Amino acid sequence: MSEKQIWIVSREYAGIAEAGGVKNVTTSLAENLVKKGFKVLVFIPEYACTNKEGLENYTSSDRFSVSIPVNADKYTVSAAEADMHGVKIVFIRHAVFLEKNAVYTYTKKDEAQNPEFTRGLGFKDAHILNILHQKAVLEYALFHRACPCIIHCQDAATALLSVFAHEISRYKKLCKKTGFLTTIHNAGPGYHHHFSSLDEAAYYTKLSSDILKKGLCGERVEPFLLASFYSKLSTVSPWYAEELLDPQYPYSDGLSPLFAQQNVHIQGILNGIEYDKYDPKNTSQSCLSQSFNPLLGKLKGKYKIREALLEKIAKGISIEAGVDSVEQFGSIDITVENPVFFSYHGRIVWQKGLDVLAEAIPLVLTKNAQAYFITIGQGQPELEDKHIALANQFPGRYVYLRGYERALSRECLAASDFLVLPSFFEPCGLEDFIGQIFASLPIAHAVGGLQKIDHGETGFLYEDNTGQGLAEALLSAMHLFNTDRELLNAMIIKASYSVKHNYTWQSIVEEYIAFYQNIVNPQSKLLT
Numbered sequence: 001m002s003e004k005q006i007w008i009v010s011r012e013y014a015g016i017a018e019a020g021g022v023k024n025v026t027t028s029l030a031e032n033l034v035k036k037g038f039k040v041l042v043f044i045p046e047y048a049c050t051n052k053e054g055l056e057n058y059t060s061s062d063r064f065s066v067s068i069p070v071n072a073d074k075y076t077v078s079a080a081e082a083d084m085h086g087v088k089i090v091f092i093r094h095a096v097f098l099e100k101n102a103v104y105t106y107t108k109k110d111e112a113q114n115p116e117f118t119r120g121l122g123f124k125d126a127h128i129l130n131i132l133h134q135k136a137v138l139e140y141a142l143f144h145r146a147c148p149c150i151i152h153c154q155d156a157a158t159a160l161l162s163v164f165a166h167e168i169s170r171y172k173k174l175c176k177k178t179g180f181l182t183t184i185h186n187a188g189p190g191y192h193h194h195f196s197s198l199d200e201a202a203y204y205t206k207l208s209s210d211i212l213k214k215g216l217c218g219e220r221v222e223p224f225l226l227a228s229f230y231s232k233l234s235t236v237s238p239w240y241a242e243e244l245l246d247p248q249y250p251y252s253d254g255l256s257p258l259f260a261q262q263n264v265h266i267q268g269i270l271n272g273i274e275y276d277k278y279d280p281k282n283t284s285q286s287c288l289s290q291s292f293n294p295l296l297g298k299l300k301g302k303y304k305i306r307e308a309l310l311e312k313i314a315k316g317i318s319i320e321a322g323v324d325s326v327e328q329f330g331s332i333d334i335t336v337e338n339p340v341f342f343s344y345h346g347r348i349v350w351q352k353g354l355d356v357l358a359e360a361i362p363l364v365l366t367k368n369a370q371a372y373f374i375t376i377g378q379g380q381p382e383l384e385d386k387h388i389a390l391a392n393q394f395p396g397r398y399v400y401l402r403g404y405e406r407a408l409s410r411e412c413l414a415a416s417d418f419l420v421l422p423s424f425f426e427p428c429g430l431e432d433f434i435g436q437i438f439a440s441l442p443i444a445h446a447v448g449g450l451q452k453i454d455h456g457e458t459g460f461l462y463e464d465n466t467g468q469g470l471a472e473a474l475l476s477a478m479h480l481f482n483t484d485r486e487l488l489n490a491m492i493i494k495a496s497y498s499v500k501h502n503y504t505w506q507s508i509v510e511e512y513i514a515f516y517q518n519i520v521n522p523q524s525k526l527l528t
Contacts, residue, residue: 005039005148009158015054019103032509034086043137046091047100055082066139070131077136092136127204134161138171147178150516155185156193159223162231179519180231189253195221217254234267236428237449241268251425272508273433275500287407294439294496306415326403330391340370343416348379353422358386359467376401376412414438426450436495458495
């Protein structure tokens with residue numbers, strides 16, 4: 001076993017292949033573990049959308065080539081290695097990965113090439129991708145005849161790795177002293193990567209029914225549940241850990257009652273954020289066109305960003321660049337003094353409360369002429385259509401930008417006064433952090449990790465997640481904007497300071513190291 005060596009297994013990594021918050025955690029955790037003296041290897045598939053610009057020493061391995069059984073077939077995988085900020089990136093290579101234009105779902109390009117591939121829906125061969133990725137990591141360990149002290153698996157797509165390590169004979173001996181940690185980033189409906197039946201699970205995994213039965217949730221075989229027998233579990237905030245262990249919790253698609261019944265322990269470790277990677281004083285890091293300093297209440301550059309964004313919107317925004325695409329619906333026409341801008345940036349999906357937002361926007365726009373909304377993101381077509389309809393219903397007051405482009409997304413957030421986060425469930429949430437860094441105070445439903453917002457101090461929380469409840473929260477924030485700008489400015493300064501000093505990965509990584517130590521052996525000095 002390799003001491004002081006951590007392997008992180010993830011489907012995404014910031015700057016290489018991005019989809020959601022998993023990329024931020026994987027990257028920041030890996031880089032900060034390196035700073036603490038650990039050797040860190042991150043295992044990620046190599047996709048068609050993989051960005052290699054920031055990599056150093058990218059080299060394909062001529063030696064590592066192994067045939068892995070998945071379903072009725074065998075897949076020969078290879079590997080490539082590169083360095084990025086002190087972290088060794090190990091790419092798992094096979095055609096099933098290399099043909100993918102995104103990490104988890106089909107893209108507009110895929111849909112155009114094959115009408116059976118619906119934009120925004122998950123890959124039809126997702127089980128093959130997941131199992132091939134996980135078994136390839138263990139084959140890599142066999143090839144090098146070494147296993148690290150910890151293998152840390154990120155989310156459901158990698159949650160079966162500890163099961164394979166303990167139950168497949170060719171891996172057992174090598175991995176017997178390795179500790180496993182599986183982090184639940186999202187256990188909501190649609191994020192489980194589950195198998196629909198025991199037969200399907202056995203077909204893809206080659207594991208016995210006796211093993212797979214431990215992961216049964218109704219008829220489904222659940223990777224998170226199965227992993228709980230072979231791996232320690234963590235999640236991305238203490239509030240979400242409590243929710244997941246509450247048998248009455250409605251947003252785990254049946255997992256919470258089973259976790260509670262089996263007395264599963266889930267460690268809640270709140271995600272941090274790398275403030276410097278978003279610092280609005282540094283445009284090369286923030287991707288913003290102007291600099292400003294919320295820590296000192298200096299926001300002139302923020303409003304210049306707004307002016308530039310409004311000019312772009314007036315001309316019409318249309319982006320087609322690689323995997324990035326943005327299409328504009330609606331317009332902004334400022335006709336009042338002291339306009340108030342609300343923004344939403346993220347996936348256009350039910351979990352994020354985009355139907356609630358669609359109900360709240362007309363209530364706010366008809367009650368207060370100061371209000372303007374900008375939404376940017378992509379996701380469920382039926383929710384996208386709702387926001388396209390709103391853009392047509394309220395010309396000059398609402399813009400929906402369908403798609404994603406990094407700099408534009410950050411620009412939309414920085415240009416706003418308030419960030420709207422109406423999630424039905426939210427394991428941690430990073431957008432509230434980014435909003436605070438960009439002096440856009442978050443207005444959020446009080447669930448999960450969004451509860452780290454200090455109501456009335458660093459943002460606003462509300463309880464009634466309906467269109468009316470959200471509208472009242474937005475109108476209340478507008479009232480404060482109009483009646484007590486001094487208090488609002490003090491909140492902006494405090495919110496930015498709080499993120500910079502209280503939620504750094506330099507401190508969060510210490511919690512992970514302590515948890516790793518407990519997994520391996522609380523009495524040993526293996527990780528110190």
